[in-house]
Amino acid sequence: MKKKTIGKEYLFTVVILLAALAVTMLLDSRLPGYHIVIKVIKKASVYSLVAVSMNLLNGFTGLFSLGQAGFMLLGAYSYAVLCIPVDKRAGVYQYFDGGVVKFSLPEVFAGFLGDKVGSAVGMILALLVGGVIAAFFAYLIGLPVLRLKSDYLAIATLGFAEIMRTIIQWNAIGPLTNASNLLRGYPDFGSATAYLLLIGVFIACIVLLVNSTYGRAFKAIRDDEVAAEAMGINLAHHKRLAFVISSFFAGIGGGMLAMYMGAVAAMSFKSSMTYEILLLVVIGGIGSITGSVMTSFLYIASLEWLLRGLDTGKFLGIEAPGLFKNGFRMAVISVIIMVVVLFFRKGIMGDRELPDLFRRRRKGGEKK
Amino acid sequence: MSQNILRLENITMQFGGVVAVDDLSLEVNEGEIVALIGPNGAGKTTAFNTITGVYEPTNGQVSFMGEPIVRNHPQGKMKQSYKGKEAEKFLSAPVLDPTPDKITKLGMARTFQNIRLWKSQSVFDNVLIAKHMLRTSNVFSATFRLNRAEEARQREEVMELLRIVGLEDVKDELATSLPYGKQRRLEIARALATEPKLLMLDEPAAGMNPQETDELTEFIGRIRDEFHMTILLIEHHMDLVMDISDRIYVIDFGELIATGTPDEIQNNQRVIDAYLGVEEDA
Numbered sequence: 263m264k265k266k267t268i269g270k271e272y273l274f275t276v277v278i279l280l281a282a283l284a285v286t287m288l289l290d291s292r293l294p295g296y297h298i299v300i301k302v303i304k305k306a307s308v309y310s311l312v313a314v315s316m317n318l319l320n321g322f323t324g325l326f327s328l329g330q331a332g333f334m335l336l337g338a339y340s341y342a343v344l345c346i347p348v349d350k351r352a353g354v355y356q357y358f359d360g361g362v363v364k365f366s367l368p369e370v371f372a373g374f375l376g377d378k379v380g381s382a383v384g385m386i387l388a389l390l391v392g393g394v395i396a397a398f399f400a401y402l403i404g405l406p407v408l409r410l411k412s413d414y415l416a417i418a419t420l421g422f423a424e425i426m427r428t429i430i431q432w433n434a435i436g437p438l439t440n441a442s443n444l445l446r447g448y449p450d451f452g453s454a455t456a457y458l459l460l461i462g463v464f465i466a467c468i469v470l471l472v473n474s475t476y477g478r479a480f481k482a483i484r485d486d487e488v489a490a491e492a493m494g495i496n497l498a499h500h501k502r503l504a505f506v507i508s509s510f511f512a513g514i515g516g517g518m519l520a521m522y523m524g525a526v527a528a529m530s531f532k533s534s535m536t537y538e539i540l541l542l543v544v545i546g547g548i549g550s551i552t553g554s555v556m557t558s559f560l561y562i563a564s565l566e567w568l569l570r571g572l573d574t575g576k577f578l579g580i581e582a583p584g585l586f587k588n589g590f591r592m593a594v595i596s597v598i599i600m601v602v603v604l605f606f607r608k609g610i611m612g613d614r615e616l617p618d619l620f621r622r623r624r625k626g627g628e629k630k
Numbered sequence: 631m632s633q634n635i636l637r638l639e640n641i642t643m644q645f646g647g648v649v650a651v652d653d654l655s656l657e658v659n660e661g662e663i664v665a666l667i668g669p670n671g672a673g674k675t676t677a678f679n680t681i682t683g684v685y686e687p688t689n690g691q692v693s694f695m696g697e698p699i700v701r702n703h704p705q706g707k708m709k710q711s712y713k714g715k716e717a718e719k720f721l722s723a724p725v726l727d728p729t730p731d732k733i734t735k736l737g738m739a740r741t742f743q744n745i746r747l748w749k750s751q752s753v754f755d756n757v758l759i760a761k762h763m764l765r766t767s768n769v770f771s772a773t774f775r776l777n778r779a780e781e782a783r784q785r786e787e788v789m790e791l792l793r794i795v796g797l798e799d800v801k802d803e804l805a806t807s808l809p810y811g812k813q814r815r816l817e818i819a820r821a822l823a824t825e826p827k828l829l830m831l832d833e834p835a836a837g838m839n840p841q842e843t844d845e846l847t848e849f850i851g852r853i854r855d856e857f858h859m860t861i862l863l864i865e866h867h868m869d870l871v872m873d874i875s876d877r878i879y880v881i882d883f884g885e886l887i888a889t890g891t892p893d894e895i896q897n898n899q900r901v902i903d904a905y906l907g908v909e910e911d912a
Contacts, residue, residue, distance in 0.1 A: 282892055291698065469789075474772040475762050475781065478751075482759045485748035492682065492742070494734035494763030503769060613750065 271620035278616065298567050299601075301522075303454040306562035308518045313509035313542040313554035320540070322472055322502040324484030326416045328536050329403070333396040333509040334516025335531040336449065339439055340392030340518075341517030342526050343461045345385060354447055354537030355440055357444050360573035362437040364511025368449055381449060382484060384458070389517040397506045402589040404505045408498065420533055430528040431470030439528075446525035448500040460572060464511055469551055472506065475518050484549075545602055552616040557609075565595060633660040633827050634696065636738075641690035642714035643676050650676040651687075652884040653715045658828065663854060663861045665875040667868075669904055672885040674864045675743060676854055682740050683730040689714055692850050694736055695827070701726040709868075735763055738832040739821035743864075745813050747805040753802040753816055757788045760823035763799045778880065788823065794856060795819045795849075799849075811842045822857065829853070831863040849871050849872070872896065880904065 286303055293300055312334060321324050339483040344367045346354055355361035368384030375383055407418040429435070431442040439445075451457060471477050479500055480492040491497050542561055546553030572576030572591035580586075602610070632777065636658040643651040651673040658664045664666075680687040685761060688708060692700040703720040704712040708826060734740075748756050761784040767777035775781075792798045795815050800808060815835055823828055834850070835843045838851050847870045853859055854874075865871045872892040880888040880895060882904040887896060895901055 282768050361855060470775065471769070472771040473768065474769075474775075475765055475777070475784075475902070476769050476772050478755060478759045479762045481751060482748050482762075488684075489742065489746035489748065490759075492740055492746075493732045493760045493820065494731045495759075498729075507769075559638055612872045 268576035269621075270514040270615070271617040272410040273378045275616045278486070279462070281453070283462075284322055286458050287455050288301070290455050297563030300454045300565050302559075302563050304522050305566065306559040307454075307457045307520075308515055308522055309539070309542060309558040311461045311464055311518070312512055312515035313546065313555060313558050314468050314541050314551050314568055315515060316509045316539050317543045317546075317549065317551060317554045318468055318472065318511070319504055319508040320543060321547075322484060323480040323501065324476065324487075325408070325501060325504065325509075326412050327419040327505065328416045328540070329400075329419030329423045330539050331531045331533060331536040332419075332426040332510035333400060333431060334519060334535070335423070335426055335528060336399060337389070338520035338526045338531070339389045339445070339528075340513070341385075341520050342386040342445035342448050343438065344388040344391060346445065346447075347447060354443075357443065358437045358440065360442065382421070382451075385449060385451070385521075389460075389514050392517040393513040396468045396516070396622075397510035400506045400509030401502065402501045408505060410500045412465035420442050420536070421535065423531075425535060427528050427531055438567030442528065444525045444527050445520075448521070450524065451520045457522075462519070464514060465551065465555065468507075468511065472551070473630040476500070476503070504589050543597065545599065545606075545609055547606075547611035547613060547614040550609065550615060552614070553609050553611030556611065561595075564598070565591065569594060602629075634658075635660050635694065636691040636862065638677075638681070639691045640719060641677065641680055641692065642688050642716075643673070643680055644688040644708065644712065644714060646713065648714070649713050650884050651680065651881075654881065654884070654886055654888070656689075656879050656889070658860060658862050660860055661854075661858065662876045663815065663863070663873045663874050665878045666862065666864050666881065667778055667866070667871055667878060668881040672881045672904075674881060675832060676884075677881070678740070678830065681733075682738065682830065682858055683728050683733040686727045687718065687836060688712065689717060691720055694733075694738060698723075699728060699733060699736060700725060731763070734771040734824055734826075736826075737827035738830060739824045739826035739828075741814075741817040741821055741830045741832055741834060743836055745810075745817055747813060747820070749804075749806050751805055752802050753764060753797055753808065754788060754792065754804050756805045757785065757823045758817060758822050760820045761788065763824060789817055793843060797824075806814070811838065811845065813837075814846065818849075818853065822853070822859075827860060829861045831857050831861065831865075833864050833866060835865060836866045838867075840869075841866050841876055845868055864901070 276443050289299055290302070307589060314332060316330050338355040343363055347366050347369060348364065352360040367388045368381035371384035371387070374380065403419070403422050407415060407422070410418055430439050433441045479490070479495050481495065482493070482495060487497060540559045543554055546557035572586050572594055573588050574584035574586065578587055634657060638654055638656045641651055641654045642649065654677055660874060666674050666677065676685065680686045680700065681692055687700065687702050689703055689712070701720055701723055702725050703841065704717055710861065716795045749757065751759065765772070765777070765780065767780060771777050780867050789798070792801055794798060795811060797816055800812065803815065818831070818834070831850070835846050838846060849860065851874055854861060875892055878890065878895045879886060880901050887904060888898045890898070
């Protein structure tokens, strides 16, 4: 037996990830919670998870689904409903007699695990419940729609997301979802480090899945469905599995997005949110987890922070209040995206991952 | 008497008004290499597809190792328009229509006429993915690496298989970067990785030059000997078929026109007519 050694490229990868974590911890300790950099890290990590979950489906299994916003919505509402503190419920559900849910998971756990640990456990549990609910709906939706292929699947899942958005705002279920009113007052992880760590754990799970025997089967389905089926891979079972797992993580991502936004309304989970995430997946590289994560951070950082000046009249020292008006940064970022797509036909990373960048290229495309 | 592996009874495949396979019955016994030949459009691949679950036959039954696995009788509109024979024979028996993956799991693995390898995967992974169906792990144990022993064993088996078929040195290359002949070998290796009892080859020598065909002939013979494999193949190259087949079935316009050993087939007047054509009237 050969002795297994950890390659240099994995060592570098670990170093980079640890460095990112250290920088975040440093920023957390130096900057106030409302600082734009902290906000960017939080939002970008949430978007990373959602983009990676979409990549699992669209990039690794080859199922073109556009239901992501719908599953995020389910996760977001589950989190909010389960976490609003009991004494705030009367205020939040003012039109529905304080709502039907009369407990708050973080408070329940704070009761016997102590305030800090207990509420964290409760919050994470609420996120997971959101994921499970999203996964359950994915299972139900998957039974009929996964028979469809490519564009038809995309339209069916898009329709599902829109239907969910409307149902959530339905007055009849108002005592649970507060209908079209905001849900607010639920707790948030204060630090960006917590976001980064939690998202890191979830993305690590997806990475492990993609590199397992199931992940290989997903890629086989993507590459050639007929051959995959002829080699004993049950298509219906594996497609459903990918759909359910992807939705599970999208649900968690939705819960964390709700956490980040501080207040959640079904209105904000429009199909344009799905397109935004699809954009991250495509620009990052379809089938590259590193690409999705990197692009999420680049995109959110430029949109929320670096290009802000374009909207407020001053950018890179240039003052042009006439041109740099509200909305101008959206025009600029669209141009940037078009240029990126022109130069990187397969996305920034293609189908490569972080460790691949440190591998020395050999002749004939042979990998180590 | 050796064991019967595959038996087709009265298999008929009708598309609309066209009968592509008409009342085909054949048998493959353990350890045999059986060839199914016929001119272009005779219905060979269609027959193949009804065995492997790609098509549901209009009528007839396929048995594997003595067990019926595919069975059908004309239903619905087809009841009126059915042009084949033996429409009553399977009427009372339940319909069996498994998907291709279920049939592969029973122990029948196939290759494709137009090579269908997984393009973005390495040679090694192409074979390893075929091992997926033999897993005992579920998605959790696989994700969290609780199936290490199984994974390691499967990797060993894949290496061994690649050694036997002579693709060990190119195991990390992209499957599609291999030369044509090696891609064929890889496809056969991939089918073998599912540990089948019957190997089904759909025109393995399609598009090969005479030298590559010779190598393939030798290779298929070696597979039979080393794996004690039973093989059913469809082929156009007569040298290959005559060299390695134990028995041959010839079909033309969906119908079985001859069966026998290579010598018998070579001297069969109907087969010669089918391939060369007969003058009408005269």
